[in-house]
Amino acid sequence: MEFRDLKKQYQALKERMDKAVIEVMTDCNFISGRQVNELEEKLASYVGVKHCITCGNGTDALSMMLMAWGIGEGDAVFVPDFTFFATGEVVSFEGATPVFVDVDPDTFNMDPVSLEKAILAVKGEGKLAPKVVIPVDLFGLPAEYDRINEIAHRYGMKVLEDAAQGFGGMYKGRKACSLGDAATTSFFPAKPLGCYGDGGAIFTNDDEEAQYLRSIAVHGKGSFKYDNVRIGWNSRLDTMQAAIMLVKFDAFTEYELEDVNKVAAWYTDALKDKVKTPVVPEECYSSWAQYTIQVKSEEERIALQQKLKEQGIPTMVYYPKPMHEQTAFKGLKQYVPCPVTEKLCNTVVSLPLDGYKEVSEVDKIKTHILGESS
Template structure:
């Protein structure tokens, strides 16, 4: 059993994927080929924004936006404490200060009430200038943008949606990567829409931002690549990955997103009342980058993971250490008591095998192991 079965996906679309790769090889148009522009147009249309700008990976997508917005030393950027390291890393990379905010226990996402308190505290301290909020669409579920956008408008802050895990999710039909002033996603292979290497993209309706991003991603180019008008980076999505993503995007839209939600519903049927299952609020739709349950404590969680491993069932812990405990952020000042939920989640979460090609019998196998473990050890 695979945690996220990329091999099954490839076997299903092998002919189409092999064909588009061969086309790129025959044309030898490896950088900036027509497939890149075609993919960007298709992604923008699907998400529902004017522009999509592809780049080398999801981390650089966020970095490019930070560069374009002029985020710098003395600025405060508000980041959920329970997420992957890169969301905070890109803030420090610009010399700004990440301000970690605790999350909602049910959704795993940024808690709007705690966000506003963190903003007010930062303003009262007067050491940093609040500039940006980076909500994360964790495990495929969009963050609470209706509330976060109200807070951002109240305090005149920019919103950068980190949709690395959220592509395909929506809130009342408005798709992930269309929220805030800009949004980013990752095409890392295990993501809901993944390529066969690294890749990322920025989504926005801001024409001026697009102009800057297109320059920054190619060494700060002006009229051409030998006219450099600003300091930039080298961050491009190569043509082979774009061609692969075009095939995968079609499959994602046609059936994969719905199929992964069928798996979610079947898991919930089997595990309801056994463990703490994922909560999807009314009006929200998740792309389920991960299916994450919660146990009672670390001992119970670690014991279950060991039992699953004994049976050849893979599982993952996202994330064993919240951002405020990462050594790279040891220089920052904070009150550890502000992260009660993130601290707990790091001890109790466990992600189970989850992908559009997961069979019902595989779900049954996973759930049977979990049920036997819980009955024998905790009833």
């Protein structure tokens, strides 16, 4: 069994996918081809924002947006303690200081109460200037943006939505990637909408931000490629990946998003009486980057993973270590406790999930988790 079955997805899309790739190779327009612009326009329209700027990967997308906002030394950026390393890494990369806050035990997303406590602690100390909040739409589920935006804006801060795992999700009728002052996503192959390599995008309604982002993505270009008006870097989504994603985007919007929600519902119905299953609040819609259950202890998790592995069922742990315990962040002050994160790191385990799973596969997993016949 595949954890996320990209092979089955390719077989379903093979005819269109092969045609799209061959067209790029035939045209030999590998960088900044028409497919890139077409993809950006489709993604911006889908999300409901003015500008989509594609780039090399989701990490670059976060860094570029922080650059656009002038974030640097002496600034505090608030990040969930329970997330992938990149969300905090980009803050340090820009010379600012990540401040880790706890998450909700049911949704895994940034806890607004912990966030405000951290902001007040930083302001009270007076050494750092609170500038940005980066909520993460973890495992496909948007964070609680009404409360987070209100808190951030009340303290004069911006909100950068990290929707690396959240593309396709919704919060109160609004699409992920439209929920903060700006947003980013990732097209890593295993994401809800993935390419066949690395890729990312930034979403903004601000014309000046969009112009700046397009400039720094190509060595700080001005009116043309060899007019360099600022220091930038090289972070572009290549034409091949854009062509692949145009095919995948159609499948994503036509049936994959609906189908992955159907598979997640099968899981929840099968497992809700045995383990703690994911919670999707009524006002939200998840794109299900992962289906993550909670068990009672690390020992129980190890035993469950081994049991499933023996049956050819892969599992993953996202994430085994809190951000504040990462060696790279050694020496950073922890402004608020994060007991929920610490517990989750010992008790979460993610099960195989994609829109191409059959109910028989879910039944097989159920059987071995419940320890009985389905």
